[in-house]
Amino acid sequence: MDSYDDRGAESGNGVAEPGPDQREEISSGAGQALESGPHGGMAALSLPYQIVAAIALSVIGLVACGQLIMVFLHVAPSNTLTKQHGEAVDEWVYPEFEQNWKLFAPNPLQQNIAVHVRAEIAGADGRRTTPWMSLSGEDGKAIRGSLLPSHVHQNELRRGWDFYLSSHDNENRANGLRGQLSERYIRRIVMLRLSEHDYGGTVERIQVRSEVRSVAAPAWSEEKISTRPSYRVLPWWTVTPADLPESAEGADK
DSSP states (O other), X not given: OOOHHHHHHHXXXXXXXXXXXXXXXXXXXXXXXXXXXXXXXXXXXXXHHHHHHHHHHHHHHHHHHHHHHHHHHHHXXXXXXXXXXXXXXXXXXXXXXXXXXXXXXXXXXXXXXXXXXXXXXXXXXXXXXXXXXXXXXXXXXXXXXXXXXXHIIXXXXXXXXXXXXXXXXXXXXXXXXXXXXHHHHHHXXXXXXXXXXXXXXXXXXXXXXXXXXXXXXXXXXXXXXXXOOEEEEOOOEEOOGGGSOHHHHHHHO
8 A cells, every 4th residue: 555655745746855965956056057058238248349348438438518508509509618629629510510590599590591692794795794693592382382302402502691791790701611611602602503504605703792671570479570571782793714614614625
Protein backbone atom coordinates (compact mmCIF):
# COMPACT_ATOMS: atom_id res chain seq x y z
CA MET A 1 0.00 0.00 0.00
CA ASP A 2 1.39 3.37 -1.04
CA SER A 3 2.10 5.85 1.62
CA TYR A 4 0.47 9.26 1.76
CA ASP A 5 3.70 10.96 0.67
CA ASP A 6 4.06 8.69 -2.33
CA ARG A 7 0.52 9.37 -3.48
CA GLY A 8 1.00 13.10 -3.11
CA ALA A 9 4.17 13.02 -5.19
CA GLU A 10 2.47 11.06 -7.99
CA SER A 11 -0.80 13.04 -8.01
CA GLY A 12 -1.57 16.14 -10.12
CA ASN A 13 0.34 16.24 -13.40
CA GLY A 14 2.40 13.28 -12.49
CA VAL A 15 5.49 15.45 -12.02
CA ALA A 16 7.09 15.74 -8.63
CA GLU A 17 7.74 19.20 -7.27
CA PRO A 18 11.42 20.10 -7.02
CA GLY A 19 12.89 20.11 -3.61
CA PRO A 20 14.47 23.11 -1.90
CA ASP A 21 17.91 22.34 -3.30
CA GLN A 22 16.55 21.93 -6.83
CA ARG A 23 14.61 25.22 -6.66
CA GLU A 24 17.77 27.05 -5.66
CA GLU A 25 19.68 25.58 -8.58
CA ILE A 26 16.91 26.53 -11.04
CA SER A 27 16.69 30.16 -9.83
CA SER A 28 20.46 30.59 -9.93
CA GLY A 29 20.59 29.14 -13.42
CA ALA A 30 17.87 31.54 -14.64
CA GLY A 31 19.74 34.49 -13.15
CA GLN A 32 22.92 33.47 -14.92
CA ALA A 33 21.00 33.15 -18.19
CA LEU A 34 19.62 36.70 -17.83
CA GLU A 35 23.00 38.14 -16.98
CA SER A 36 24.67 36.45 -19.93
CA GLY A 37 21.95 37.54 -22.39
CA PRO A 38 22.55 40.23 -25.08
CA HIS A 39 22.54 43.90 -23.99
CA GLY A 40 21.04 46.73 -26.08
CA GLY A 41 22.12 50.34 -26.77
CA MET A 42 25.63 51.60 -26.12
CA ALA A 43 26.25 48.80 -23.63
CA ALA A 44 26.39 46.32 -26.54
CA LEU A 45 29.31 48.21 -28.12
CA SER A 46 32.93 47.63 -27.41
CA LEU A 47 34.76 50.16 -25.23
CA PRO A 48 36.31 52.21 -28.11
CA TYR A 49 32.93 52.52 -29.84
CA GLN A 50 31.28 53.49 -26.58
CA ILE A 51 33.78 56.33 -26.20
CA VAL A 52 33.17 57.52 -29.78
CA ALA A 53 29.37 57.38 -29.31
CA ALA A 54 29.58 59.30 -26.03
CA ILE A 55 31.72 62.01 -27.65
CA ALA A 56 29.32 62.28 -30.63
CA LEU A 57 26.27 62.62 -28.36
CA SER A 58 28.07 65.25 -26.29
CA VAL A 59 28.94 67.29 -29.40
CA ILE A 60 25.34 67.10 -30.68
CA GLY A 61 24.03 68.21 -27.30
CA LEU A 62 26.45 71.16 -27.14
CA VAL A 63 25.55 72.28 -30.68
CA ALA A 64 21.82 72.06 -29.90
CA CYS A 65 22.26 74.10 -26.71
CA GLY A 66 24.38 76.66 -28.56
CA GLN A 67 21.73 76.96 -31.29
CA LEU A 68 18.97 77.60 -28.75
CA ILE A 69 21.08 80.21 -26.94
CA MET A 70 22.04 82.04 -30.17
CA VAL A 71 18.46 82.16 -31.50
CA PHE A 72 17.17 83.33 -28.13
CA LEU A 73 19.74 86.16 -27.99
CA HIS A 74 18.86 87.09 -31.57
CA VAL A 75 15.13 87.53 -30.88
CA ALA A 76 15.44 88.84 -27.32
CA PRO A 77 15.37 92.58 -26.58
CA SER A 78 18.68 94.41 -26.50
CA ASN A 79 20.73 93.47 -23.45
CA THR A 80 24.32 93.37 -22.20
CA LEU A 81 25.15 90.11 -23.98
CA THR A 82 23.77 91.19 -27.34
CA LYS A 83 25.58 94.52 -27.11
CA GLN A 84 28.92 92.83 -26.43
CA HIS A 85 28.52 89.79 -28.67
CA GLY A 86 25.92 90.95 -31.19
CA GLU A 87 28.26 90.47 -34.16
CA ALA A 88 28.98 86.86 -33.20
CA VAL A 89 25.25 86.18 -32.77
CA ASP A 90 24.47 87.65 -36.20
CA GLU A 91 27.21 85.58 -37.85
CA TRP A 92 25.70 82.44 -36.36
CA VAL A 93 22.06 83.27 -37.14
CA TYR A 94 22.28 84.82 -40.63
CA PRO A 95 21.14 83.81 -43.12
CA GLU A 96 19.90 80.30 -42.29
CA PHE A 97 18.17 80.99 -38.96
CA GLU A 98 16.97 84.57 -39.38
CA GLN A 99 13.92 85.54 -37.32
CA ASN A 100 11.82 88.50 -38.41
CA TRP A 101 9.95 89.09 -35.15
CA LYS A 102 10.59 90.14 -31.58
CA LEU A 103 10.08 87.66 -28.78
CA PHE A 104 8.55 90.01 -26.23
CA ALA A 105 7.17 92.78 -28.46
CA PRO A 106 5.70 91.58 -31.78
CA ASN A 107 5.20 94.46 -34.14
CA PRO A 108 2.63 93.89 -36.91
CA LEU A 109 3.08 95.73 -40.17
CA GLN A 110 1.58 99.20 -40.05
CA GLN A 111 2.66 100.28 -43.52
CA ASN A 112 2.14 99.16 -47.08
CA ILE A 113 5.48 99.09 -48.89
CA ALA A 114 5.70 98.75 -52.66
CA VAL A 115 8.92 98.41 -54.66
CA HIS A 116 9.04 100.11 -58.05
CA VAL A 117 11.62 100.02 -60.85
CA ARG A 118 12.29 101.86 -64.07
CA ALA A 119 14.90 101.10 -66.69
CA GLU A 120 16.99 102.90 -69.25
CA ILE A 121 16.70 101.05 -72.56
CA ALA A 122 19.14 101.23 -75.45
CA GLY A 123 17.34 100.35 -78.67
CA ALA A 124 17.37 101.05 -82.38
CA ASP A 125 15.72 104.43 -81.81
CA GLY A 126 18.22 105.50 -79.15
CA ARG A 127 17.98 105.58 -75.37
CA ARG A 128 14.75 105.94 -73.49
CA THR A 129 13.52 105.57 -69.91
CA THR A 130 10.53 103.41 -69.07
CA PRO A 131 7.78 104.52 -66.68
CA TRP A 132 7.89 103.28 -63.10
CA MET A 133 6.67 99.69 -62.80
CA SER A 134 5.39 98.24 -59.51
CA LEU A 135 7.10 94.92 -58.85
CA SER A 136 5.07 94.53 -55.66
CA GLY A 137 1.89 95.08 -57.66
CA GLU A 138 2.83 92.24 -60.02
CA ASP A 139 3.40 89.95 -57.04
CA GLY A 140 0.02 90.96 -55.65
CA LYS A 141 -1.73 90.08 -58.91
CA ALA A 142 -0.03 86.67 -58.95
CA ILE A 143 -1.14 85.95 -55.36
CA ARG A 144 -4.68 87.35 -55.47
CA GLY A 145 -7.24 84.60 -56.02
CA SER A 146 -4.67 81.81 -55.91
CA LEU A 147 -5.40 78.85 -53.65
CA LEU A 148 -1.70 77.94 -53.49
CA PRO A 149 0.25 81.20 -53.85
CA SER A 150 3.94 80.96 -54.60
CA HIS A 151 6.37 81.59 -51.75
CA VAL A 152 8.52 83.55 -54.23
CA HIS A 153 5.69 85.94 -55.07
CA GLN A 154 4.86 86.40 -51.40
CA ASN A 155 8.28 86.88 -49.86
CA GLU A 156 11.23 87.12 -52.26
CA LEU A 157 10.97 90.81 -53.11
CA ARG A 158 9.63 91.85 -49.71
CA ARG A 159 12.35 90.09 -47.75
CA GLY A 160 15.00 91.24 -50.21
CA TRP A 161 13.96 94.85 -49.75
CA ASP A 162 13.94 94.47 -45.96
CA PHE A 163 17.43 93.02 -46.25
CA TYR A 164 18.58 96.04 -48.26
CA LEU A 165 17.10 98.60 -45.86
CA SER A 166 18.57 96.92 -42.78
CA SER A 167 22.06 96.88 -44.30
CA HIS A 168 22.15 100.47 -45.65
CA ASP A 169 21.98 103.88 -44.02
CA ASN A 170 19.64 106.70 -45.02
CA GLU A 171 22.14 107.82 -47.65
CA ASN A 172 22.05 104.37 -49.27
CA ARG A 173 25.59 103.59 -48.11
CA ALA A 174 26.24 99.89 -47.49
CA ASN A 175 27.06 98.77 -43.96
CA GLY A 176 29.85 96.34 -44.79
CA LEU A 177 29.69 93.09 -46.73
CA ARG A 178 26.01 92.45 -45.95
CA GLY A 179 25.10 95.73 -47.62
CA GLN A 180 26.96 94.80 -50.80
CA LEU A 181 25.33 91.39 -50.80
CA SER A 182 21.84 92.86 -50.39
CA GLU A 183 22.42 95.26 -53.28
CA ARG A 184 23.49 92.44 -55.60
CA TYR A 185 20.44 90.48 -54.50
CA ILE A 186 18.05 93.34 -55.35
CA ARG A 187 19.72 93.92 -58.71
CA ARG A 188 19.33 90.29 -59.69
CA ILE A 189 15.66 90.22 -58.60
CA VAL A 190 14.94 93.35 -60.64
CA MET A 191 16.67 92.06 -63.76
CA LEU A 192 14.89 88.72 -63.42
CA ARG A 193 11.53 90.53 -63.34
CA LEU A 194 12.45 92.85 -66.22
CA SER A 195 13.48 89.88 -68.36
CA GLU A 196 9.81 88.85 -68.41
CA HIS A 197 8.99 92.01 -70.40
CA ASP A 198 10.02 92.98 -73.92
CA TYR A 199 11.14 96.61 -74.06
CA GLY A 200 12.55 96.44 -77.58
CA GLY A 201 16.13 96.94 -76.52
CA THR A 202 18.83 96.24 -73.97
CA VAL A 203 18.47 97.32 -70.36
CA GLU A 204 21.52 99.48 -69.63
CA ARG A 205 20.63 100.98 -66.25
CA ILE A 206 17.99 100.46 -63.58
CA GLN A 207 16.62 102.58 -60.75
CA VAL A 208 14.65 101.29 -57.78
CA ARG A 209 12.43 103.13 -55.31
CA SER A 210 10.03 102.23 -52.53
CA GLU A 211 6.59 103.73 -51.93
CA VAL A 212 5.47 103.68 -48.30
CA ARG A 213 1.89 104.34 -47.24
CA SER A 214 0.64 104.08 -43.68
CA VAL A 215 -2.29 101.73 -43.12
CA ALA A 216 -5.44 103.77 -42.62
CA ALA A 217 -7.17 103.70 -39.25
CA PRO A 218 -10.35 101.62 -39.02
CA ALA A 219 -13.70 103.35 -39.38
CA TRP A 220 -14.50 103.06 -35.67
CA SER A 221 -11.22 104.70 -34.63
CA GLU A 222 -10.79 108.42 -34.04
CA GLU A 223 -7.09 108.23 -34.83
CA LYS A 224 -5.94 110.42 -37.72
CA ILE A 225 -3.31 108.77 -39.91
CA SER A 226 -1.94 110.27 -43.12
CA THR A 227 -1.94 107.82 -46.02
CA ARG A 228 0.05 110.05 -48.33
CA PRO A 229 2.95 108.12 -49.90
CA SER A 230 6.58 108.74 -49.13
CA TYR A 231 9.35 107.61 -51.47
CA ARG A 232 12.90 106.38 -51.07
CA VAL A 233 14.68 106.60 -54.42
CA LEU A 234 17.94 104.74 -54.97
CA PRO A 235 20.61 105.93 -57.41
CA TRP A 236 20.85 104.59 -60.94
CA TRP A 237 22.69 101.28 -61.22
CA THR A 238 24.55 100.26 -64.37
CA VAL A 239 23.65 96.71 -65.34
CA THR A 240 26.56 94.25 -65.25
CA PRO A 241 26.73 90.61 -66.43
CA ALA A 242 26.51 89.50 -62.78
CA ASP A 243 23.04 91.11 -62.57
CA LEU A 244 21.57 89.14 -65.45
CA PRO A 245 19.54 85.97 -65.02
CA GLU A 246 21.33 82.80 -66.06
CA SER A 247 19.30 82.44 -69.26
CA ALA A 248 20.04 85.98 -70.41
CA GLU A 249 23.67 85.70 -69.36
CA GLY A 250 24.06 82.52 -71.37
CA ALA A 251 22.43 84.17 -74.42
CA ASP A 252 24.88 87.06 -74.22
CA LYS A 253 27.80 84.64 -74.21
